[in-house]
Amino acid sequence: MTYVDGFVAAVPTANKEAFRQHADKAAEVFKEHGALQVIECWGDDVPDGEVTSFPMAVKREPNETVIFSWILWPSRDVRNQGMETVMADPRLQPESNPMPFDGKRLIYGGFEVLVDR
Template sequence: MQYIEGFVAAVPTANREAFRKHATEAAAVFKEHGALKVVECWGTNIPDGEVTSFPKAVHCREEETVTFSWVIWPSRAVRDAGMEKIMNDPRVDPAVNPMPFDGKRLIWGGFEVLVDE
């Protein structure tokens, strides 16, 4: 069964193009190591919530935009093996391909698919 990994981040709005470039380069690495698909989205309608919201989750500042991303893997096992390779791949080393946002405020999680209509 497919496995989905989701990500939410706050990216400086001025870094939109740098984020797109970074994400495009990283997506190639993810796909090389087993991911089926990588989707990166730039927020355009992300309201603040009263209790919780995407902006609150990543402590989004006024000069930042929320991004929402996901990676589709064939299975959790393929994801685990692929991520081990990705973490050792020099193309995603922060010294070579630095993240154009504060990675400490990135949230992520892995999910088993329950419904896929």
């Protein structure tokens, strides 16, 4: 069964193109290591909440935009093996492809797919 890694972060709005380039390079590496699909989304209708929200979760600052991303894998086993090799890939090391945002505020997790229509 397919498996999904999900991500939410706040990216400085001025870094939109740098983020797109960073994400494009990363997507290539993830797909080489077993990912079926990599989706990177730039927020354009992400409201502030009163109790919870994406902006609150990532502590978005006024000059930042929320991104929402996911990686689709064939299975959790493929994801585990793929993530291990992706993290070791020199093309994704900070010297080669620095993150254009604060990685300390990146929210991520792995999810088992329950419904896929």
